[in-house]
Amino acid sequence: MTGEIKMKVGVFVCHCGKNIAGTVDVKKVSEEMKKNPLVSYSTDYMFMCSKSGQELIAQTIKDKGIDRVVVAACTPKLHEKTFRRVLQKNNLNPFYLEFVNIREQNSWIHSDMKLATIKAIDLVNGAIERATTLEAIDSTEYPVEKKVLVVGAGVAGIQAALDLVEKDIEVYLIDIDATIGGYMAKLDKTFPTNDCSACILTPKMNDAFTHPKITVMTLTEAVSAQRVGGNFEVELVQHPRYVDIEKCRSCYTCIENCPSKKRPNKFFDNIGTTKAVFFPFAQSIPKAVVIDQDYCLYLKNRDKGRDVCRRCEKNCPSGAIDFSQTKKHITMEFGAIILATGFEDFDPSIIEEYNYQNSSDIVTNSEFGFMFNVSGPTDGKLIRPSTNKAPKSVAFIQCVGSRDDIAEYCCNIGCMASLKHAYLTLKQNPDTKVYICYSDMRTVGKGYEEYYKRIRQMGVRFIRGKPSQIDVLPDRQLQIKVYDSAIEKLENITVEMAALQVGLRPSKKAGEVRKIFGVDPSSSGGEMNDYFKELHPKLEPVDTKAAGVYICGCATSPKTITSSVSEAKAAASSASSRLITGKITIANNTAQVNEETCVGCGACVEVCPFDAIELQGPIKRVAVVNPTACKKCGTCASVCPTGSMQLPHYRTIQILPQIKGITDKNLEVKES
Amino acid sequence: MKKEKERVIGFCCNECAYAAADLAGQSGMKYPVNVRIIRTPCSGTTDPLWVLDGLAQGAKGVFVSGCLPDQCHYGDGNVHMEESVVFLRTLLKAIGINPKHIISYLNSAGMPEAFSNSTSDFVKGVLSLPTLPNIKSEVKSADKRERFLEILTAYAKATGKIDKLDEKPIPREGFGLITVDEDKCVSCGSCGYLCETNAITIQESKKHRKMYFAHYLCTGCEACVRACPTEAITVNKEIHLKPFLDKENNQFAGSQLVTCSNCADKFATVAILEKIEDQFELIDSEIISLCPSCIRDVVGEDFVNLSRYLEAANIASEEKAK
Ligand SMILES: Cc1cc2nc3c(=O)[nH]c(=O)nc-3n(C[C@H](O)[C@H](O)[C@H](O)COP(=O)(O)OP(=O)(O)OC[C@H]3O[C@@H](n4cnc5c(N)ncnc54)[C@H](O)[C@@H]3O)c2cc1C
Ligand code: SF4
Ligand code: SF4
Ligand code: SF4
Ligand code: SF4
Numbered sequence: 001m002t003g004e005i006k007m008k009v010g011v012f013v014c015h016c017g018k019n020i021a022g023t024v025d026v027k028k029v030s031e032e033m034k035k036n037p038l039v040s041y042s043t044d045y046m047f048m049c050s051k052s053g054q055e056l057i058a059q060t061i062k063d064k065g066i067d068r069v070v071v072a073a074c075t076p077k078l079h080e081k082t083f084r085r086v087l088q089k090n091n092l093n094p095f096y097l098e099f100v101n102i103r104e105q106n107s108w109i110h111s112d113m114k115l116a117t118i119k120a121i122d123l124v125n126g127a128i129e130r131a132t133t134l135e136a137i138d139s140t141e142y143p144v145e146k147k148v149l150v151v152g153a154g155v156a157g158i159q160a161a162l163d164l165v166e167k168d169i170e171v172y173l174i175d176i177d178a179t180i181g182g183y184m185a186k187l188d189k190t191f192p193t194n195d196c197s198a199c200i201l202t203p204k205m206n207d208a209f210t211h212p213k214i215t216v217m218t219l220t221e222a223v224s225a226q227r228v229g230g231n232f233e234v235e236l237v238q239h240p241r242y243v244d245i246e247k248c249r250s251c252y253t254c255i256e257n258c259p260s261k262k263r264p265n266k267f268f269d270n271i272g273t274t275k276a277v278f279f280p281f282a283q284s285i286p287k288a289v290v291i292d293q294d295y296c297l298y299l300k301n302r303d304k305g306r307d308v309c310r311r312c313e314k315n316c317p318s319g320a321i322d323f324s325q326t327k328k329h330i331t332m333e334f335g336a337i338i339l340a341t342g343f344e345d346f347d348p349s350i351i352e353e354y355n356y357q358n359s360s361d362i363v364t365n366s367e368f369g370f371m372f373n374v375s376g377p378t379d380g381k382l383i384r385p386s387t388n389k390a391p392k393s394v395a396f397i398q399c400v401g402s403r404d405d406i407a408e409y410c411c412n413i414g415c416m417a418s419l420k421h422a423y424l425t426l427k428q429n430p431d432t433k434v435y436i437c438y439s440d441m442r443t444v445g446k447g448y449e450e451y452y453k454r455i456r457q458m459g460v461r462f463i464r465g466k467p468s469q470i471d472v473l474p475d476r477q478l479q480i481k482v483y484d485s486a487i488e489k490l491e492n493i494t495v496e497m498a499a500l501q502v503g504l505r506p507s508k509k510a511g512e513v514r515k516i517f518g519v520d521p522s523s524s525g526g527e528m529n530d531y532f533k534e535l536h537p538k539l540e541p542v543d544t545k546a547a548g549v550y551i552c553g554c555a556t557s558p559k560t561i562t563s564s565v566s567e568a569k570a571a572a573s574s575a576s577s578r579l580i581t582g583k584i585t586i587a588n589n590t591a592q593v594n595e596e597t598c599v600g601c602g603a604c605v606e607v608c609p610f611d612a613i614e615l616q617g618p619i620k621r622v623a624v625v626n627p628t629a630c631k632k633c634g635t636c637a638s639v640c641p642t643g644s645m646q647l648p649h650y651r652t653i654q655i656l657p658q659i660k661g662i663t664d665k666n667l668e669v670k671e672s
Numbered sequence: 673m674k675k676e677k678e679r680v681i682g683f684c685c686n687e688c689a690y691a692a693a694d695l696a697g698q699s700g701m702k703y704p705v706n707v708r709i710i711r712t713p714c715s716g717t718t719d720p721l722w723v724l725d726g727l728a729q730g731a732k733g734v735f736v737s738g739c740l741p742d743q744c745h746y747g748d749g750n751v752h753m754e755e756s757v758v759f760l761r762t763l764l765k766a767i768g769i770n771p772k773h774i775i776s777y778l779n780s781a782g783m784p785e786a787f788s789n790s791t792s793d794f795v796k797g798v799l800s801l802p803t804l805p806n807i808k809s810e811v812k813s814a815d816k817r818e819r820f821l822e823i824l825t826a827y828a829k830a831t832g833k834i835d836k837l838d839e840k841p842i843p844r845e846g847f848g849l850i851t852v853d854e855d856k857c858v859s860c861g862s863c864g865y866l867c868e869t870n871a872i873t874i875q876e877s878k879k880h881r882k883m884y885f886a887h888y889l890c891t892g893c894e895a896c897v898r899a900c901p902t903e904a905i906t907v908n909k910e911i912h913l914k915p916f917l918d919k920e921n922n923q924f925a926g927s928q929l930v931t932c933s934n935c936a937d938k939f940a941t942v943a944i945l946e947k948i949e950d951q952f953e954l955i956d957s958e959i960i961s962l963c964p965s966c967i968r969d970v971v972g973e974d975f976v977n978l979s980r981y982l983e984a985a986n987i988a989s990e991e992k993a994k
Binding site: 103601662 | 676677679681690691693694695696697698700701702703705707708709710711712713714716717718719720721722725726729730731742743744745746747748749752753756814815816817845846847866868869891892893894895
């Protein structure tokens, strides 16, 4: 690197008007540097960043043949790019610049001119020593497929897909369920506008399904992924539906003929039942039935060599039933991945005091809400499960498995969901007595506080407190013990139904999905923290540590439809920025391994936050860095015992000279 | 040296610490003039060697600063950095240097006050410490491990600790101490062939093969563990200062070499033969004293013998598998 060739360093010390020169004797600094044999030109200048300052560098490169440039001025965060461009324009590699901060970190901090000048001399001297070791850095282009895999087809995944095809990027939209739509497809009305969920979602589901650039694959999951250049090679598994989607005419003949009736309606949290052949819900997409192998008489017996039933197959007028379908493995390359696997409800059975298991009238808020859905399990009618009649009184219990010992985080939508359900209850049966037991009413969002006010005016009784107990009385009524801290009174309320607003959790397979694509959990502490972690909580909310993998919706944290959709659009935008030119350009300053000296100890692999390093080789193992995954943090190099791993520009042979330069001089500076 | 001319080097991550330092300047805050900041991408970039080198080159103190917990812009570089600093402090203490000469602290880009306060406190504390031994002239090597050793040794000598080093191991990735089960080791030498750092070496005389291990060269890579046919080696990822600084190179195994009764080549050790003796019992026991190539030649003359030999060997290995 430093080689035998003698470097010629040019040093430029900026006055920045009086900003620097007021505290640092810039003349003295530039004079002092002339004593360093590595320096062939050194000067001070009023404003280095001005056009004439840049000219000065350009001219010196031409006239004096300097090949390393040291600029001592403000913070590199302001003008490093400016000066790199000057070098580039003058046929010097832009990475031959060494920038010294003598303003923000010197003249603006200190007041003693003598000492500030010594400090500046140290810093510039260190920079000179380091500059001579700097290597040129070029870049490599990696082709990327203009094709995105979106995992999870809830509203977030669907929106991301729709936005991507707008930018002419091909999308594979997969969902593990037999229909797309996610949780929103189960909702009746949506806060804060109370518009019908199906009315706003179904058109999007249709758009996605019919769009020529979107391939929708249901009953499909990703099982493995590896990086190949700028792409991801992903293995998808599609489980058999036993129905040919193309042929199914949605005529219901099969359903009418199926004798197996006891399949719990999984789509609506097992409320009610379906046949073994069924539609997930009325507007499900793709518009085709699906057969549940655990309930189909033929499939259950087929393995035992018995051939029974097949009434659907025999009766289907279009020959759509296809029992020959098997698990399909598909491997494909994608340029980017969007993860939108959503959420699921926390199971409140473990909270014994709430007796969720012991009364059918204690339901989750989801189960409560599904009943309002006209195409839901009760055809849109709110009923008290134990009597099948409308309940006369209902209590909503907030924060069950949120903001407590079970989980620290807030479910974000619970307060608004209960307000909505209170509203829907009263709209259906205005005489119902409605209670909401809450810890804090969190109605932050556009139109949310107004919504809260409206519901308050409808006569809902708000109790500020978390019930300590829900008891099932002999007459099946429910007695709720709660201390109302607003009026400082212990209340005992009796109701016919209780809806628990349970906490939201990452979807069941979030942990697996995360690992396949190299994304971190939001925090340690098990499955309930498997919400995907963003690259930065504020500035990079939809990027992840795995370059090219983006996240959105409830898969990152519980949130509303509005926020899920906003994130989906952001994720689509980030993914398209990566793919839009069909190639990614990566500066070759990713970590580099000296294969000769690497002993394959794996220390670097252990610490790399981005899983960018792999050990390869059967006997002699060496570390291999994947430049498309490396984010250039240099952590690997810091732990490498042999010094084989190095981050360009932060190599030990570049930093040690800098330290030496900084500590070398022993000056008595006289005030000039 | 006068206090104000002492130097304190700070490795600051570009994302948070360096930005906070800039903001401190922009907001007119103060911290001591002794500070010399070196910018790194992530705080995890900072190599423990750089920190030690800062002291060795004459800085009175070195600090490393990064983003707040859970806010590292590179995943968890800050966590690794803090581990490195704790490791270094443990080392310094063990060799008689006050660990207060180095420190790490975390703050966000928007916390200039915290940055200048932590920095001021650190500098103030460091300046009040006694002068560090001057070891500059003893640090020469460009090799990472060697330079690390030079610095530690020089300090340990200067403080007199070198003769009374604590035996407590200091756990750390990248270092290794092997333990060999003498009952299992047959002195085959495989580990020595695969160890790339010369931590394990083989020395052969006319009659003996001896195996040596030098802790100061070991990286804990476990190549030896994978090489060993008898699973005799385990590796602990840690430093033991005494053998490390003394560059001890200790014999851990040895066995007499066996010469071939036909060609007189050295082809195995007594220990190896003892281990596989059983397998030869079924056949002509002479065969065991032949080197592999002579087995081929001698036995090859007699085909019947060869097939018998192979058969027997098969039975033996099958039985062993059972
Ligand atoms: C009771 C309740 C009421 C609500 N009411 C409202 C409301 O009125 N207004 C509002 O704005 N928000 C409301 N919300 C929130 C809203 O439901 C969510 O914001 C929204 O559904 C999030 O969409 P999503 O696409 O991120 O996740 P989801 O809707 O959960 O979709 C995720 C999809 O990913 C699929 N998937 C999961 N794992 C995998 C895998 N491994 N492979 C492939 N696919 C997978 C799932 O099958 C699912 O289809 C409510 C939530 C609850 C609990
Ligand atoms: S520089 Fe950072 S991201 Fe790159 S390989 Fe090393 S540890 Fe991983
Ligand atoms: S830490 Fe260094 S020696 Fe060990 S595997 Fe990584 S590059 Fe190789
Ligand atoms: S762990 Fe690695 S470096 Fe240490 S002795 Fe074994 S092979 Fe050599
Ligand atoms: S430790 Fe194992 S590999 Fe090394 S000499 Fe002994 S038996 Fe052979």
